Amino acid sequence: MNKSDMKGGVESPPFFLEAKNLNFSRNNEIILEDISFSGSFSGICLIKGMVGTGKTTLLKLIADIFEPDSGKVSLKYKDVESTKYFVHANPEFNFVMGNVQDEIKIAGLSSDKFDSYNNMDIDELSGGQLKKLSVLIAVESNKDIVIIDEPFEMLDDNEMMNVYETIVEKSGKKGFVIATHEDILDDVAEVMINL
Numbered sequence: 001m002n003k004s005d006m007k008g009g010v011e012s013p014p015f016f017l018e019a020k021n022l023n024f025s026r027n028n029e030i031i032l033e034d035i036s037f038s039g040s041f042s043g044i045c046l047i048k049g050m051v052g053t054g055k056t057t058l059l060k061l062i063a064d065i066f067e068p069d070s071g072k073v074s075l076k077y078k079d080v081e082s083t084k085y086f087v088h089a090n091p092e093f094n095f096v097m098g099n100v101q102d103e104i105k106i107a108g109l110s111s112d113k114f115d116s117y118n119n120m121d122i123d124e125l126s127g128g129q130l131k132k133l134s135v136l137i138a139v140e141s142n143k144d145i146v147i148i149d150e151p152f153e154m155l156d157d158n159e160m161m162n163v164y165e166t167i168v169e170k171s172g173k174k175g176f177v178i179a180t181h182e183d184i185l186d187d188v189a190e191v192m193i194n195l
């Protein structure tokens with residue numbers, strides 16, 4: 001641990017998310033205009049806001065999927081740019097192989113953790129099952145941070161609680177940046193960005 005990790009004898013949170021004068025447009029329509037914020041966290045950072053305010057766009061900028069028109073956004077882990085795993089809101093976008101076993105293999109994971117899904121084709125799973133599997137694969141990845149767009153969509157109360165527990169249990173071991181309309185993570189989030 002270097003000296004900068006300690007403030008007054010207490011370890012400071014390892015993740016630092018910062019946006020400075022961030023601007024992003026699509027087809028001549030301004031989606032994000034002069035957005036600035038910053039925050040440190042060790043587990044969960046939430047992005048909240050009404051429908052169409054730009055949460056998905058901001059997540060994709062944070063994940064380096066989109067480039068800002070101007071300004072900057074960065075997500076650091078212990079002072080260096082973090083490695084990131086992005087989970088799309090539409091769960092089908094997270095699967096490219098057609099088969100769960102192959103999907104787990106290309107994510108570099110052991111199939112033991114996914115016993116109940118093994119030997120299944122992606123099109124045999126419901127939207128909710130794919131959503132849950134997307135999150136499970138992401139949290140098992142070796143990336144510093146998991147960026148998830150709407151982890152609770154399509155889930156019933158029971159599955160929502162399962163996904164909540166998976167995220168909370170892993171937070172601290174890795175970081176999460178999550179956009180959601182649900183309030184379930186509000187109490188455990190260390191940073192909340194409202195768009």
Ligand SMILES: Nc1ncnc2c1ncn2[C@@H]1O[C@H](COP(=O)(O)OP(=O)(O)OP(=O)(O)O)[C@@H](O)[C@H]1O
Pocket residue numbers: 026027029031049050051052053054055056057058
């Ligand atoms: N490819 C695109 N071209 C033009 N406009 C777009 C494009 N993608 C998104 N937008 C617009 O950008 C705005 C923000 O979209 P975004 O999906 O980031 O919002 P959101 O806050 O995630 O919405 P929701 O709560 O519905 O998930 C919306 O007005 C949307 O119509």
